[in-house]
Amino acid sequence: MNKASLILTGITIFLTTAAVAYLGFIVTGVIRQQRSFKNFRWPGTFLAGLLFLLPLLAGIYLLPQVMTPTASKEATVPLELWAAGSLIFSYLVFFTGHFFPHRNKYYNPGAKLVFISLLPSMANAGIIFIITTYLNSNGDKLYYLVFYFVLCVYLYVTTNKIIKEQVLDISKTVILDLNKLIISKVFNTSFRDFEKIRKGSLFAVLNEDIERITVFCNNAVNLYTAGITVILVLIYLLTINPWAVLLLFVVLAVILSIHYSMGIKTAKHFHRASELREVYMDQLLGLSNGFRELIMHQVKRRDYRQELDTSCTNYNEVIHQAYKKYINRTMVSDMAFILSIGISCFLLPAIFHLDMKVVTAYIMGALFLWGPLNMIVKSVPEVVGIKVAWKRIQQFMGANSINSEEAIRQLIEQDSFVIEKYSNREVDSITAEEVLFEYSSEQAPDEKYFVGPLNFEARKGEITFVVGGNGSGKTTLAKLLAGLYVPGRGKVKINGKLVPGRELGEYFSVIFSDFYLFRKVYTETGVSKKNTEALISLFRLNGKVTVDNNTFSTLNLSRGQTKRLALLQCWLENRPIFLFDECAADQDPEFKEFFYLELLPRMKQQQKIVIVITHDDRYFNVADSIFKMEMGQLVCLNDKVM
Ligand SMILES: Nc1ncnc2c1ncn2[C@@H]1O[C@H](COP(=O)(O)OP(=O)(O)OP(=O)(O)O)[C@@H](O)[C@H]1O
Known part of the structure; x- marks a missing residue:
């Protein structure tokens, strides 16, 4: 089987499997009454989708001509049709999902994102494949390669736009729900418990922790895309030289484990920073509520200001230390990665007696991995930060109170009781x-x-x-x-x-x-x-x-x-x-x-x-x-x- 057939078969299998799986989700959702029919102004959206698909269909059609100039066209035509058919089929299935939205408002954009986020990774992998093909060619496929390059850029940009908009929608909902949840929790707290809450922690949770979760929501999709890109580039490198990939794998595993073990220390610093921020917030509240008293007396003003300065400095110091530790970690991982590229460049050809063309393609691939990998590795503190933020929100909310969707819904709706009239009541x-x-x-x-x-x-x-x-x-x-x-x-x-x-x-x-x-x-x-x-x-x-x-x-x-x-x-x-x-x-x-x-x-x-x-x-x-x-x-x- 030539490369074009391989790619077309891969596309067909991937798209058909994804579409059938998604169809399965829709049908089970309808049977379980988690989804129900909902009409919307679909013709415009449907046509826009078809327009989006046209360049991709052209790409599928041209693929055999680029990759297998000597192969008979008849041999690959059915595969082109299958691939194009699977693309249209998956689009139709995907579109059907709009008519049967899930009751859980996070599920619809979430499922859409899981699928669409694969596309920029594919486009990324496509770009490196096109560049290395060009480097290894004698320039005869230039126009086709330029076409595919533009196609990949088109796919990357359009899908990224859709993803970013979806993520924005989701994070908007997340912020709103979390804020409502915390406010509901405050309203449902007994007065005695409320007296015990440190007011600084309420504002810290409402501002910083929710913000952190929202930022993570935005980055989670980038992380997912980066992960898929890494997998695809690794597969590509595998086709060039499996042993070299194994070596790269070992290096990556070592880098990640070093990074992770260093991350545990950083987490402690981030946790301490959050606690100090609460103290600082509390004192800021004091400044706002007691401004009149403070502004009148020099000693009071001086001492309070000193206390405020101290807690601000303490917080700053600890967060600074946390980020410093984080920089150390990234330096270690940066160095380890660059060293591994050097090893690949100088040692691989000597050990495996590789052709320089293969080494060039391999180094290109590895360098391409650098961006997404860096993103994954550097997101570790974010993941640590989000764990800390989530733990604090959980603590604030009280143990076990928000571990199910139903619990969240009930909490938010708790206050929507029927108002009874108490004025003018006869009380003896x-x-x-x-x-x-x-x-x-x-x-x-x-x-x-x-x-x-x-x-x-x-x-x-x-x-x-x-x-x-x-x-x-x-x-x-x-x-x-x-x-x-x-x-x-x-x-x-x-x-x-x-x-x-x-x-x-x-x-x-x-x-x-x-x-x-x-x-x-x-x-x-x-x-x-x-x-x-x-x-x-x-x-x-x-x-x-x-x-x-x-x-x-x-x-x-x-x-x-x-x-x-x-x-x-x-x-x-x-x-x-x-x-x-x-x-x-x-x-x-x-x-x-x-x-x-x-x-x-x-x-x-x-x-x-x-x-x-x-x-x-x-x-x-x-x-x-x-x-x-x-x-x-x-x-x-x-x-x-x-
Ligand atoms: N939030 C609280 N937490 C712990 N102890 C408290 C709290 N509020 C009051 N107390 C304690 O309960 C006691 C009674 O307080 P309370 O406010 O009922 O007194 P009071 O008779 O209203 O005083 P005042 O005339 O000064 O307003 C106080 O001695 C105080 O030590």
Whole structure:
């Protein structure tokens, strides 16, 4: 069998096998109901595909004339037809896949990529084959070789364009899904766990780690193409001299194992760098949140800046070391590869008594391998980096939570529950029975602080005060009542019925001492302009702020005005229980009077349950009942309730 027949047979077998395999995937996908029919505007796409195929069909047709000038044309015509037929058949099968897309959105572009990414490698191998054929020829096939060279370049460029666009689409989806996944995870984290998360790590995961995975997605296809190119060039070299390929193989195995063993050390550096980046991010957050405090005092500013500089330098140093180690590795592998080329060049002809033409072709092939191989070898740190990034995302997400497609889907969709209405609900009482909560941390397991066991009750149409010294546990009680903390023991009940932790919060409108005011008012019913105008006047914010489209016109207000706005927002939410944690603590006498003597009685009048954590003993007479917190224990100061 001459070379042309061999190549044509190879093309036919490869394309037919790939097409039949793909057809098999489509059919099984349809049977398993993973794929279903979906129509699209296909005629234009189909014709564009056919146009793309035309030069390739010409290439198949001309192949026998280039490679076997002396062979009879009749002998190869059927093979040309088979090859051309298999190309069209595979195109039709490939196209059919568009009509039956897989349910998994990564599967369709992924399968397409696996197939198309083979083509640039083939074009690459074709180019080296054409060049070496030309070098070894006497120039009689120049026009044909130029045609095939252009054909290979055409194939390389067009398929690479398709691949790059597909990869871009996939990485866009990956970024979006991972971001949504992390955000969903944050939303589904309990408040206590959220308190424990280092905020720097949240931003590090959202920025750096996801970015790293995306970059890897882009490079993975290049890696795959490089791998196929290496295989094809090796096959070509095999046809020139098998022993030389074996030698090359041994050299490559040695280079890769050296590279890999050096890579383990680099991985440790990359891991350490990620940890230091979290610390740095945390401090950057401190800079942003505490800028006002920092800018005012020289010492604070100097010391914080020093700390920030130190963590920035530490991070930089470690990442620098990691990349330095990586450079050492690449130098070792670069040197080993160049040495192996030298050995091939000087020793091979002597050992195997090879013709110089064969040696030239061999060296050409080996040099051609250099690019793709380099890419594969140099991607090792990327693979290490991605392993580190993925591990951190997994850690962040919690063990075993994202190991299946179903788990991911459920997590993303978890928040799409039906919204129940809680405003205006009839709530007679909220009670805590023998509730106990324990603060503990992994860093200091021996240092524990207990709140409770305690009993508490607040009733409709009554104002309940909770008083007590700093650190006695008042805010912890508030978080337990509002379902932010889950008690280790005991129960929190609404109207005498046990309510799940997550639902408890729905009954509350809360202002904690370190509250965050959102610019938009998120209410079940939206807010009417007329109603809000009256409220703005009640809260004495006229001329300061307006509400349009459920959104406050500004948040640039004084601290007291911001508190009033937060109270106004609570009012708009219209939940059955109001809870205020030291809401008037840092306010002027006028605000205090407004809060204790005007607002709270109005809420009471509206039959709300009003719980107020306070130190303002001047207004204790406003309360219907007063509880006192002492070292985590609760006592009722008047027996009106208990
Ligand atoms: N996130 C936390 N992790 C660990 N321990 C905590 C945490 N928050 C509070 N504590 C501990 O629980 C105790 C009670 O805190 P809490 O905030 O409930 O007190 P408080 O009565 O509201 O104080 P203050 O009047 O100063 O606001 C504190 O002594 C503190 O040591």
